[in-house]
Amino acid sequence: MSYTPDAPGAGSDAPNLDFAGTTPYEDYVQADILTHLQHPRSDDPGEMVFLVTTQVMELWFTVIVHEWETASRALREDRTKAAIDALGRSARELEALNASWQPLARLTPAQFNAYRGALGEGSGFQSAMYRRMEFLLGEKSASMLVPHRGAPRVHAELEKALQQPSLYDEVLRLLARRGLPVPDAVLGRDLALRYEPVPEVEEIWTGIYGDPDGNAELVRLGEALTDVAELVWRWRNDHLVATRRAMGSKTGTGGSAGVAWLEKRATKNVFPELWTARSHV
Template structure:
């Protein structure tokens, strides 16, 4: 054994502390290829990396939601800012797939079978936190009781934006009662009253500086989610054109519809009143 003080400890009775913490062996052996095409590996690894980023972002938004519920706006801002960097990394994950030709994608597309990113439970939780809710989205997960139960809870809980609006109401802003008392299992619909609340907050930045910072952090998130959806659309269009998607989805047509959806809509529309 070297006595060189610059040599790290190399002698462990079992697995290394790094392995115990990171579970690298689990992560690097989770790729079970279903074709002989060498390009399938990068597709599978990239998709798995995306799932890990979904997990991190959901954690941040749930952290921010709890902080907002407890009036800890600085802590919520910290979580939202971290999530923005994580969204940047998530969006960059499209780069290995964004230049696939149709022939390259088709070489292993059959390996997906009925699989589709549409079926991602963690991405569904991410969408629910954005207020894009639908009970029908639980149906694909009926065969996985734990996953289904987690999604059921997420469907019934306030979204991140719901917690923001509740905070605004507690601080005396006239958020409409029908917004605060809405059915949380339904998709959030834009409100003229909420738009006016945000316009008033932005019009008096000195008095509402903390809420303006919160609004800008949410706007950063909304912009990055929009970029994610558009990058997904472009990568899919490049790889498969207008063909139907995997898992019976409408492919590009579905993604085109999703790309027009605005996250935290009143934060965008209110800017026209300031």
């Protein structure tokens, strides 16, 4: 995509610059809408950086959810390569998402306090799209629907996501269809509850990784999931560090426990048996 066309009349290969209405680029990207969604509530110039960065994060959440839902659907249809491809794209998108912390990563307490009051009770844990990411990772919690009761469409989407299989649930169902001994209790578990690791699943991954030649496709799937899990862990840690620098151990916006809550989140591994199985290979 070119952003630097030659001047009009520069030659027969010059792009068309004359349109009756808005440009095709604007029609497709809707840049005018995107660049006018920022409405700072303070006079501090740093708030614009915080607001745009947060909005960029929401866009990355959206595309990552799209990739993981694509991967989940592919797994249900036994299209493992398509699922691995979607997970691979999401890993690159997670890298870009994590880089979004950089504009905020060096905030001093005074700089953050200059516009923190503009957030009111707003907090990142209220993000519906981030909640959908967490649900797809198996981090289910019905209580996290409560903040969205006043937005019927959003609440309905989250409630549907809560009841659906997570990405990892679809992986385990695929393993079962491949003849691996995934326990019935795991396959039939309440999908609205957080996934908890079980020894039998750890043993399955140990066996897969112990015979990479005989399980080449499943090893590739496991590694694609591990890439995602590692980047999610890095996201949580980057969030923790940025928050610790900006506000120390003060109560978070929206009444959360702030750093203490983020520290607890940072200790949790996504797709846990993929990590513990490595000790037994």
